[in-house]
Amino acid sequence: MSRPTDFLEVDDLDPATLASLLERAETWKRAPDRIPALLAGRGVAMLFEKPSARTRASTEMATATLGGHPVYLREEEVGLGVRETVEDVARTLAGYCTILCARVFDHATLEAMAGAVDIPVVNLLSDRAHPCQALADLLTVRELCGTLDGRRLAYIGDGNNVAASLAFAAALCGLELTIASPAGYTLEDELVERARNLGGTIELVTDPYDAVGGVDAVYTDVWTSMGQEAEQSRRRAAFAGYTVDASLMAAAGADARFLHCLPAHRGEEVSADVIDGPQSAVWQQAANRMHATRALLAELGGG
Secondary structure: OOOOOOEOOHHHOOHHHHHHHHHHHHHHHHOHHHOOOOOOOOEEEEEEOOOOHHHHHHHHHHHHHOOOEEEEEEHHHHOEOOOEOHHHHHHHHHOOEEEEEEEOOOHHHHHHHHHHOOOOEEEEEOOOOOHHHHHHHHHHHHHHHOOOOOOEEEEEOOOOHHHHHHHHHHHHHOOEEEEEOOOOOOOOHHHHHHHHHOOOOEEEEOOHHHHHOOOOEEEEOOOOOOOOHHHHHHHHHHOOOOOEOHHHHHHHOOOOEEEEOOOOOEOOOEOHHHHOOOOEOHHHHHHHHHHHHHHHHHHHHHO
C-alpha cells in the first residue's frame, strides 16, 4: 500500500489504500470517540472558486473533528491568475497549512498547484473530476450492501465529472457500473478506457431502462451543472426521458436504492416521489461526504 501525495482524481489511490480509507471512514462514523486528533495544531486550506454547501461544510467538519483548523478562502479574496499566479497562491498557503484543498473551474488549476508545492493538494471539484464525492458514494454503497465487489450501479445522465470519478472509483473496488446517457453527453472514450485499464467493468448505453435491471443502486446528477447555465434549454431537451422516476426505479427492483450527489432539481433529473421516497439514500450519501473526506485527510496529513 502506497500513501498518496495528492488527490486530484480517485485513481491517485491504489485499491488497497482505497479499501483502507473506506474501512477507516466507516469505523470512525460508528465510533466517533476513536477519531484521533491527527491534524491538531495544523491548518487545512480550502480555496473555493465555485461555492458549495456540502463540500464546504463536510470538509470543514472533517478537518475540525481531526483537531485541525479549516482556512476557508473565496476566489474573490485570492484572485487566482489575476492578483497572483496560481502557483504563488499555492506556495503562500503551503507556508501556513498542511493540506491544500480547492474547488475550481479548471482542472489545470489543481495541477498547477500540485506542481508548485510539496504539501498534498486535494480536488474538491473540477471540470474533470469530483473524487471526494466518489469516496462518499462508495462508502454509501458499502453501507447499504455490505460489500462493493460484484455489486451493480446504474448512473443515469450526463457523462460529467461525477460520472468520471465514479467510473474510476468503481474500477478500483470491483463495483460494476453502467452509464446511460443521451448521444453527445456520454462519458469520453478516453475516460472509459482509463477505467477499464484499472480493471473496471463499465458499460455505456443510451436507454436508461437498459441500465437499471437488477442493479443495487440508481444514481443521477443534475442535467445542467454550475457554469453551464447557457446550455440549460438544450440540455433539458437532450435529457428528456432520463428522469429517474417511479417507473425507472420499479424496473431496477424493489431493493434498489436511489443516489444523488445533490443539489437536486425535482421534476428534472429525479421525481420528487423518488428522492423523497423510501428507496432514497441521498441524505446518508450527503452525510458520508464528511466521513469519507475525514478518512482522506487523515491519510494525507496524519497517517
